Amino acid sequence: MTNKQNLHTKFSQSANEDLLALSVDEIIEDFTKLQGLVNTHKTEQAPRLxxxxxxxxxxNTGILKGERRKDKEKADHRAVHNFAKYISQFIVGYLTGNPISFQHDDERTQEAIHELNKINDGDAVNSDLALNLSIYGRAYEIVFRDEDNQDRFIALDPKNTFVVYNHDIDKKTIAGVRYYDSIDAEGIKTNHVDLYTATHIHSFVIREGKLNNVESIEHHYNDVPIVEYLNNKFKQGDFENVLSLIDLYDSAESDTANYMTDTNDAMLAVIGNVEMDGEDARSFKEANMIHVKPEMNANGSEGNADAKYIYKQYDVNGSEAYKTRLQNDIHKFTNTPDMTDESFSGTQSGEAMKYKLFGLEQVRATKERLFKKGLIKRYKLLFNNLNILGTKTHNYKEIDIAFTPNLPKSMKDNVEIVNQLAGTVSEKTRLGLLxxxxxxDAELERIQQEEDEQLERSDNREYAFSQQDETVEE
Structure with missing residues (x-):
């Protein structure tokens, strides 16, 4: 955010804009252009991230920053509620809690995919990317070859990574950028900028504001090896649109806590004609009690006296209703369920859960489509290199990528549905639904193997019985 924008205003308008250049040559040949792109990301986009x-x-910066109480002696509790983590973890678990499936009809290509995912712990990388998408609205991944000559892919930090597009109507990625700082042996801060193009990795080193070193290394991925994943068209995170509601909830709970503390420290008012000096007041406070003895009136009767605490009255019902409304709105506008809601939890089938998660299902459809686009780019890059190194040509376009929502499942309901399909669909299709x-395929082979073994045992028993009969007859 620029100019000390706070959460009561929108983020900078350029916080989610694409960074553009006419061509990759423009960036390579004019370092000031690359510096300008990096500075734009640092000042306009990184603050939001x-x-x-x-x-x-x-x-939560909304509650933890700034002055909230005018009177310094009053309580100033700052209660933070981590709705953001709840929302992201729920959505990420729903999307990638079950590993993403990658299938290819070609057996050797399928083996290559399996090996690449195994080496890179693909399920963990996919989960990291999904989490970055949920938090930042964007995620980045780099494909590279390590010192062991293995093709690798890992997630990058969106706070110091971005891609550059051209100005075409159908914008294409022409470069990827990763920047970071270090302190050299002389204690001087050094800026590093790595520029990834379709053919080379250009590394720039800036010391004391001057370009100190440039190194270029060729790669063989035949495309920009940094992949950008998008959470949605606007690159918005899953809880970004409810930040103000989270702030309001934090504030409401903090005010409640402040009220409770202030009540304990409330001022005691003694009303009436009472003989009491400062020393008496201090003694009563230390003893946690007070003895009010009114003076005698002129006619010999006791005067009136009373003691009571002065504090702001608290509307319990109104305050709790307000916080409940805020909490419901947070879940509603992020399409996430409140797991503490008794009407949501309980013994429900997976199908019933789907209806309660209908809003999230609509979001998931968009998430999956954009996630698949990035995954296809990943395997395109990996196969480009494998196709150069090996004799087998792998076709990335034929990979079937499938997501399975992570929902509570009822095995009984699952089996009943499969049994009802007997005679309607093939046995392989029915088994695939379990x-x-x-x-x-492997399960069908095991079934056939068991049937063959059972048939063989049956034949052996019949043969044994026939031998016994022949022996008796003799």
Whole structure:
């Protein structure tokens, strides 16, 4: 955010804009152009990403910054509620809690995919990317070859990574940028900027504001090896649109806590004609009690006296209704359920859960489509290199990528549905519908093997009986 914008205003209008250049040559040949892109990302886009990360890490800036109480002696509690983490973890678990499936009809290509995912712990990388998408609205991944000559892919930090597009109507990625700082042996701060193009990795080193070193290394991925994943068209995170509601909830709970503390420290008012000096007041406070003895009136009767605390009256019902409304709005506008809601939890089938998660299902459809686009780019890059190194040509376009929502499942309902399909669909299709069977082909082979073994045992028994009969007859 620029010019000390706070969460009561929108982020900078350029916080989610694409960074553009006429061509990759323009960036390589004119370092000031590359510096300008990096500075734009630092000043216009990274601040938003930092704020979103702070909310995910339970460092809610709306409640933790600034002055909230005019009177310094009054309580100033700052209660932080981590709705951001709840929202992101729920959505990420729903999307990638079950590993993403990659299938290819070609057996050797399928083996290559399996090996690449195994080496890179693909399920973990996919989960990291999904989490970055949920927090920042964007995620970045780099494909590279490590010192062991293995093709690798890992997630990059969106706070110091971006891609550059050209000005075409159908904008294309022409470069990827990763920048970071270090302190050299002389204690001088050094800026590093790595520029990834379709053919080379250009590394720039800036010391004391001057370009100190440039190194270029060729790669063989035949495309920009940094992949950008998008959460939605506007690159918006999953809880970004409810930051103000989270702030209001934090404020409401903090005010409640402040009220409770202030009540304990409320001022005692003694009303009436009472003989009491400062020393008496201090003694009563230390003893946690007070003895009010009114003076005698002129006619010999006691005067009136009373003692009571002065504090602001608290509307319990109104305050709790207000906080409940805020909490409901947060869940409603992020399409996430409140798991503490008794009407949501309980013994419900997976199908019933789907209806309660209908809003999230609509969001998931968009998320999956954009996630698949990035995954296809990943395997395109990996296969480009494998096709150069090996004799087998792998076709990335034929990879079938499938997401399975992570929902509570009822095995009984699952089996009943499969049994009802007997005679309607093939046995392989029916087995594929069972949640606990990962490979229908392998299961069919095991079934056939068991039938053959059972038939063989039956034949052996019949043969044994026939031999016994022949022996008896003899």
């Amino acid at each position: 930092n704020v979103l990360e702070q909310y995910f890490l339970s460092d 949640d606990f069977i990962d490979d229908p």
